[in-house]
Amino acid sequence: QVQLVQSGTEVKKPGASVKVSCKTSGYTFTNYVLNWVRQAPGQRLEWMGWIDAGTANTEYSQKFQARVTITRDKSASTAYMELSSLRYEDTAVYFCARGGYWGPGGSAFDIWGQGTMVTVSS
Amino acid sequence: EIVLTQSPGTLSLSPGERATLSCRASQSVSSSYLAWYQQKPGQAPRLLMFGASSRDTGIPDRFSGSGSGTDFSLTISRLEPADFAVYYCQHYGSSPLTFGGGTKVEIK
Numbered sequence: 001q002v003q004l005v006q007s008g009t010e011v012k013k014p015g016a017s018v019k020v021s022c023k024t025s026g027y028t029f030t031n032y033v034l035n036w037v038r039q040a041p042g043q044r045l046e047w048m049g050w051i052d053a054g055t056a057n058t059e060y061s062q063k064f065q066a067r068v069t070i071t072r073d074k075s076a077s078t079a080y081m082e083l084s085s086l087r088y089e090d091t092a093v094y095f096c097a098r099g100g101y102w103g104p105g106g107s108a109f110d111i112w113g114q115g116t117m118v119t120v121s122s
Numbered sequence: 123e124i125v126l127t128q129s130p131g132t133l134s135l136s137p138g139e140r141a142t143l144s145c146r147a148s149q150s151v152s153s154s155y156l157a158w159y160q161q162k163p164g165q166a167p168r169l170l171m172f173g174a175s176s177r178d179t180g181i182p183d184r185f186s187g188s189g190s191g192t193d194f195s196l197t198i199s200r201l202e203p204a205d206f207a208v209y210y211c212q213h214y215g216s217s218p219l220t221f222g223g224g225t226k227v228e229i230k
Contacts, residue, residue, distance in 0.1 A: 035219075044210070044221050044222065044223045044224060045159075045167065045210055045212070045221040046221070047212075047218060047219040047220065047221070059217060061217075061218045061219075062218065063218075095166055095167075097166075097167075100169070100172070100178075101157070101172040101173065101214075102214075103152075103153070103155035103214040103215050104152060104153075104155065104214075104215055104216060105155070105213070105214050105215050105216040105217040105218075105219055106214045106217060106219045107214050108155075108157035108169060108172040108173075108212065108214055109157075109159075109167070109169060109212075110169050110172075110178060112166035112167060112168070113166065114166060115166055
């Protein structure tokens, strides 16, 4: 079945970078967009950006544009999200999510990874 | 950026009752590119509805969505124990994609 499996919990110091992976299976990797969404404690879900797994084209939320890089490895059917210059307020669960239904601005997310907790602490 | 405001913040209902959740957009959402998700504690969100009124695969027909423009709603016709959760709306008609703040449906 279709699955997105993310890498494990991370603890980072302020100013460091974190790279989270999202390994996909059960579908043709290059046919879909993969998104990254985060959820800080008690906060609403926040879209960070997406990558077209076929072309590697990306689009980022302006809020994260300067600090986030989303990449993919076609041979491994895996997408990555790297967030740099980490701040305490970046403490959140980070999800990858497949873009299942497309619209002009992006997509609705039909399959989600299990989430990766990233804690920023000194 | 389109701001989505969900109401009420919390809905206290009993199993078997009807739940109506609202999602209001600060600007018109083009062609009803509006989705609804259910999230339970410690889990990822689950897609319920896309295109405002289309159920995703495997979603029971007690869930229905409606609306257009700036006003959307999700209705659960008869609440079952598994339906008590937090519900989020999300638009994908323009960038950036944004989510509402959520409505918690709790057992009364």
